[in-house]
Amino acid sequence: VAETRWTVGELARRTGLSVRTLHHYDEIGLLSPARRSEAGYRLYSAADVVRLQQIKSLRELGFPLEEIRTFLQRPDISPLRVVELHLARLREEMALQRDLCTRLEAIAAHLAAAEEVSADEFFRTMEVMSMMDRVKTYYTPEQLEALEQRRQQLGEDEVRRVEQAWPELIAAMRAEMEGGTDPADPRVQTLAVQWKGLVEAFTGGDEGITGALGTMYRTEPEVGARFGLDGELFAYVERAMDAVSS
Amino acid sequence: VAETRWTVGELARRTGLSVRTLHHYDEIGLLSPARRSEAGYRLYSAADVVRLQQIKSLRELGFPLEEIRTFLQRPDISPLRVVELHLARLREEMALQRDLCTRLEAIAAHLAAAEEVSADEFFRTMEVMSMMDRVKTYYTPEQLEALEQRRQQLGEDEVRRVEQAWPELIAAMRAEMEGGTDPADPRVQTLAVQWKGLVEAFTGGDEGITGALGTMYRTEPEVGARFGLDGELFAYVERAMDAVSS
DNA sequence: TTGCTCCTCACGTCACGTGAGGTGGC
């Protein structure tokens, strides 16, 4: 049974990658061809093609080659999982792009009418552009995978329920803060417990993910600002949490 | 009249760029702040914010920093033009993403059903992913700008008309080729003239663009393959063209 | 035999990242 084999050139032509890229992947042990011909030509198998697709998907998710290599070593990672991760990310990105489109159109309309465009409008636009790249840098593939798995466990309805509960909870917490309520007050304590619950529903209690989220909110305040979160509110919530545990 | 000024840190926070990136843009003369404070702090003006937005847009279009620098020096390039270029590109990319989504969903469905997925299906998917990056590497900003300008001159209806004329013309040309008609035959000559007309309608006769297109079709046969174009047909058309001019 | 594809070095590049060591404003 002679299986189909592809040379580097064929593979490059059909995938849009460069020959040099395939050489590089071989060099670093990310994708080595199934065999070599007698003359030393790289001969790739169908299984190699599948693996290459996984690599391309994970590259689009923004992961460095080294992380992709170790990620693909995990026994619980199937080609299906990788495709699903890619799809989830793609849908998020398309949503951000629709947002960006709206903002650019607004700026174009203003400029075309020779109106003043505020610096803020430019800032918000650049912020969205940065968010598109940013999603790619905060999680490791493992964390992203865990997040997705968690979402699937919860089911779509539950995810939506959690997402809708947030704005309400944030508003309630802010009202207490601005009203000057003591973080140890029972009313605030109740909210703090709900807060903790929602965070856990999202992260599945994974410490790495919780940490990555914390880093993201601390170093990128604009991300939190989209949901009405700021440093002041975070500090207030933290004090309430401390009071819960003590 | 004290105008608003931003320090690097403020600008970085509001745009999602790193301080190092802004330093780098200053170093290479791409974006230098309007002034410096007495202590040497970079102070950016509102005009700098506008320029930064243009830079971010052109970066998303995939241009290297050096090309962006010279492009922004052109007197005929307004902020509005840059936003329009970005919008045009964004819409194309979203179309490709919808295509990619469909393909990934098909693969996911097959994998979930534990069905065999052909190598071809993986190839086509990777091809779309590569096309998304590729658009970014064939044109210089000047060429992209000329292409867009051309499209605006033609108007949407005309662009659509041209795009719809292609498949028909390609099919007709292929039929002649496969029928063994001499490239110098009057029937083929008529088609060749139409062919030339459509190419010119698209490129506006710009030699640089025509060259870039040629390079693209030669080095990326899959791009042409999507429209039923291959090396054989190109060679046939070329012979017909030579016959036209002689 | 010619032309094309393949091979292995190995240095170059682009756009920053990442400290190192030090100064100025609130």
Next chain:
DNA sequence: TTGCTCCTCACGTCACGTGAGGTGGC
């Protein structure tokens, strides 16, 4: 005075690009 933000070098890094020089299959 302490802490934070800023400054200028300057070397490091990631994912390849780009020849250089040479071999093998149709």
